[in-house]
Amino acid sequence: MRSLIRLLHISTLLHVIEAVLVGQDFYARTLDSRLSLRNIDSRNLLLPFNVTRTPGSSGSFEVRKFMENHFENLSTHWSFESDCFTAKGLEFCNLVFTLGQNASNYLVLAAHYDSKIKPEGFIGAIDSAISCSVLLYVSEFLSNFLDYSVDQWWSDKRKQSLEAFDGVKIVFFDGEEALDTWTEDDSIHGAKHLAAGWSSSENINNIGLLILLDLLGSKEHLRVPSFYLKSNEEYKALLSIEALNQKELPHKETLFDDSILGYLETNRVIVEDDHIPFLSRGVPVLHLIPLPFPSYWHTIEDTFDRVDDTKVQNWAILLCEYVASRVAPTVW
Ligand SMILES: [Zn+2]
Structure with a gap:
């Protein structure tokens, strides 16, 4: 890490700087134990989600505890709030972990951890266990990375950022x-509750961007388009991190399809998901979801043996690099 920082200072070749994965040492140390399906390690972040997680169930409770323990064990303090409520006879709980108190411009990274009630036994590996695992990995990266954050490198990086977030x-x-x-009334129960709560407390005004992950990591050849003009620059930032580092990434093909411009032109909601109540309140949203959906979407076949863990690792790296380039840690 130290030698990398020195390299960044002395190099005058911008393309050399940007082609370096700033977390490469961390990825080399941790990716295989955290995000590989071949490595049954106690630190594996994928396998604990291999249970049904319907709202209010014991599986849901186990997974919540796993996520809370994960954050408790990180080297940097994340504050934790649970947003629990009862609706339609079931208990729902959103979990919110925050780095940087009283920030004025938060980057929010989100995914849903619940699984479908029907068909019975539905696991929902890509829907959306994988996305949750990726976010846990990003949290570990951030905690680890901020241990080194006193270097001048950060302020240099901050100057490069178009818009630096001061909290996550x-x-x-x-x-x-x-x-x-699925109806307007019977869907995205947790997201609606959290958005309403943040709206009444005005916390929603401090959200600079919501990145929502869903249906990622399938073995099928599916790619993610850009859906919203307001977040198209952020989409392109992820695409550019991938393009600059494709040879170094575990999965060698792109995860994006930037040839589809139709969604941007219409600027309408194409895919209904947890972002809707935030989008309708003016929060910019980057929706990372492939189109079309995997062929086995919402069937009992959505299991971990249909997951390509090299794609999962790519998503993790891209988001870590993105966060490192956009978050200024001066307030921690
Ligand atoms: Zn679903």
Whole structure:
């Protein structure tokens, strides 16, 4: 890490600087134990989600405890709030982990951890266990990385950022799935509750960007388009990190499809998901979800043997690098 920082200072070749993965030492040390399906390590972040996680169930409770323990064991302090409520006879709990108190411009990274009630036994590996694992990995990266954050490198990096976030929230939504059939009333239960709460407390005004992950990590050849003009620059930032480092990444093909411009032109909601109640309150949203969806979406076949862990690792690296380039840690 130290030698990398020195390299950044002395180099005058911008393209050399940007082609270096700032977390490469961390990835080399941790990716295989955390985000590999071949490595049954006690620190594995994928396998604890291999249970049904319907709202209010024991599986849901176990996974919540696992996520809370994960954050408690990080080297940097994350504050924790649970947003629990009862609706339609079930208890729902969103989990919110925050780095940087009283920040004025938070980057929010989010995914849903609940699984569908039907079909019985539905695991939801790509829907959306994988996305939760990726966010846990990003939190570990951030905690680890901020241990080195006193270097001048950060302030140099901050100058490069178009918009630096001064805090990070990682949110795990409950109740994204419909309890019966998807309708406006029966869907995204947790996200609606949290957005309403943040709206009444005005915390929503301090959200600079919400990045929502869903349906990522399938073995199928599916790619993520850009959906919203307001976040298209952030989409392109991720794409550019990937392009500059493709040869170094575990998965050698792009995860993005930037040839589809139709969604940007319409600027309408194409895919309904947890971002809707935030989007409708004016929060810019980057929705990372492939189109089309995996062929086995919402079937009993959505299991971990259909996951490509090299893609999972790519998503983790891209988001870590993105966060490192956009978050100024001066307030920690
Ligand atoms: Zn779903």
